[in-house]
Amino acid sequence: SSSHCLHARPRAPVRVVPSVFVTMALRHTVARFAAFGSVSVTRAFGTSAMRASDLQKESIASFMTAFESVKPSTMDNPSTPSDFLKPLPPVPAQPPAKLTLNFFVPHNVEFSGVEVEQVQVPAFTGDMGVLPGHVPTVVQMRPGVVSVTHSDKEVQKFFVSSGFAFVHADSTTDICAVEAVPVEQLDPEAVKKGLADYTAKLVNAKDDYEKASAQIGIEVCGAMNAALGN
Amino acid sequence: MASNGFQRTSALLRTLRNSNVTSAPVTFTPSGTRSVSLQIVQQRMKSVGNIQKITAAMKMVAASRLKGAQTRMEKSRGLVVPLIRMLGDLPGIVTDTTMVVPVSSDKGLCGGINTTVVKYSKVVAGLEPKTTMTIVGEKARAQLGKGNSDKVNGTIVDLSKIPMTFATASMVADTILAEGAQKHQIVFNKFQSVISFRPTVATVYSSDEYEKAAEAGQIKFDEYEMEGPERSEFLLDLAEFNMGVVMYNALLENSTSELGSRMQSMENSTKNAKDMLGKLTLLYNRTRQASITTELIEIISGASALEAKK
Numbered sequence: 001s002s003s004h005c006l007h008a009r010p011r012a013p014v015r016v017v018p019s020v021f022v023t024m025a026l027r028h029t030v031a032r033f034a035a036f037g038s039v040s041v042t043r044a045f046g047t048s049a050m051r052a053s054d055l056q057k058e059s060i061a062s063f064m065t066a067f068e069s070v071k072p073s074t075m076d077n078p079s080t081p082s083d084f085l086k087p088l089p090p091v092p093a094q095p096p097a098k099l100t101l102n103f104f105v106p107h108n109v110e111f112s113g114v115e116v117e118q119v120q121v122p123a124f125t126g127d128m129g130v131l132p133g134h135v136p137t138v139v140q141m142r143p144g145v146v147s148v149t150h151s152d153k154e155v156q157k158f159f160v161s162s163g164f165a166f167v168h169a170d171s172t173t174d175i176c177a178v179e180a181v182p183v184e185q186l187d188p189e190a191v192k193k194g195l196a197d198y199t200a201k202l203v204n205a206k207d208d209y210e211k212a213s214a215q216i217g218i219e220v221c222g223a224m225n226a227a228l229g230n
Numbered sequence: 231m232a233s234n235g236f237q238r239t240s241a242l243l244r245t246l247r248n249s250n251v252t253s254a255p256v257t258f259t260p261s262g263t264r265s266v267s268l269q270i271v272q273q274r275m276k277s278v279g280n281i282q283k284i285t286a287a288m289k290m291v292a293a294s295r296l297k298g299a300q301t302r303m304e305k306s307r308g309l310v311v312p313l314i315r316m317l318g319d320l321p322g323i324v325t326d327t328t329m330v331v332p333v334s335s336d337k338g339l340c341g342g343i344n345t346t347v348v349k350y351s352k353v354v355a356g357l358e359p360k361t362t363m364t365i366v367g368e369k370a371r372a373q374l375g376k377g378n379s380d381k382v383n384g385t386i387v388d389l390s391k392i393p394m395t396f397a398t399a400s401m402v403a404d405t406i407l408a409e410g411a412q413k414h415q416i417v418f419n420k421f422q423s424v425i426s427f428r429p430t431v432a433t434v435y436s437s438d439e440y441e442k443a444a445e446a447g448q449i450k451f452d453e454y455e456m457e458g459p460e461r462s463e464f465l466l467d468l469a470e471f472n473m474g475v476v477m478y479n480a481l482l483e484n485s486t487s488e489l490g491s492r493m494q495s496m497e498n499s500t501k502n503a504k505d506m507l508g509k510l511t512l513l514y515n516r517t518r519q520a521s522i523t524t525e526l527i528e529i530i531s532g533a534s535a536l537e538a539k540k
Contacts, residue, residue, distance in 0.1 A: 055448045059322035063431075066322075071353045078350055079420065079430045081476075082319035085311060102312060106396040106478050109308035123457040138316070138451070140458030140467065164468060166316055166454070174312030176471070178396070 056082065091170045095133030101148065103158075103175045110158070110180060111148070119173055120147040121165045122223075132171045139165040143223035145183060146175060157183040159227050161220060183227050191228065195221040268517055275510045282503035288339065289496035296424070296489040302394075303421060303482040310479050313472050317440060318449045321415065321433040327362070329383070329411035330355045332374065333418035333484045334367030336390045341491035343419045343427055343484075344369040350429045351417045355381060364406050366481070383409050389481065399478035407473055412436045414473070418480040419487035425494055427487040432480060434473045437466040 103110040119130045122144025148156045163177035198217030205211040332351035334344040355361045365385045414434045419427040444451035
């Protein structure tokens, strides 16, 4: 059996575009041009006899039973990630006055459990506003601006490169972005230069990967330009 | 390495003590060579002293890096929570193809954390017949490579030589997902405190399995409206993102655990070396004093024998 070994060698600092997101964006670009005017598919509320958290406990219990039958007697059972989470409070009957916002990027926690009035997310299908009592939604975000309204006067804007947002039934909103920066930190000159660079790269692209990579660059720089008001 | 030296030193102490050093030198040799056993003890003291200095320095290096690593790890824990809430923590679903990903360190001298991960990975890999492994880290490769080479798909090493970013973790996630298994179980050490690490198994499925789970009601995905592409594409992107996030968190947790465990084991080594050095110093002094006393006795008894003859 052949096994390959991947060595991570130190490289010169280069903006690495993870191929996960390249393939994702490539699919989107193709889909967007192909499915012109398609409507996003919505799902009605499902009916499940047990709440998902009970099924989760069952799944963990069955795993532990299988583990115990194979392990040596002196070994403890392992933990699973949900062991370290706080339990969720029950869904309130009426929508609360404010949204509870959680805003994460992989390397940072921007907001955790902060109460805000409104959040606007740049959904795949267009900008979407979320207020308390919003129907539970899962959103895929395009490069754009997330607007957090703490109160009438205080609005914070973040540019996100892409990601997901989940609005739950108890008016908790989880925004999971790959990268998020306050809009004030975007440099207009660098954005213009990036747009020009990626446009040139698209023209000179030799294969699908380079084309998709350049298209992502153009999309993101274009969105940054729009966020800066150009 | 360190333990072998301590064993040899303990054996040396035992032989020197048993040969009744306190009353006479070990060997009846001309006076110039009475310091041979002393030299042995001196050499041993020097090497133990060096070990003490090295392990103390390693402990300080690990301690200074621990704070930064712990901060980054805690920040990475945030994004794991909403993904568990959405996609569930369901290790019990049985699939056709399973891949186990043990996460270990590249460098050694960090206590037992790598052996722990390897032990748990072997048990998890034994749960289902068609299991493969992608090994992260040199230490797990060394331990798992021998017995389980038929299961090992690939290895990812030298991650400690580049800064750990989400891009790096995505590269690792890509390599794992490219093998096409339906279920991935990532085994790593979760950092609880500087002295406590929990072996944890995180489960990430392929998007097909998440679709099945959504239809079966095991995850609540179908209860939500979707603003995005159609469901299978959405779940594919979400599954890939989940893998990247879980790998990023697992790698940071494991490297922080490695630093904490290294601190602990180097602290123990330093303490042992210090104790050993104390015992050797006492032995050295006793040996030295005993041989001087014996020499004096020889001289005096020789002198008094001459006097008595007169």
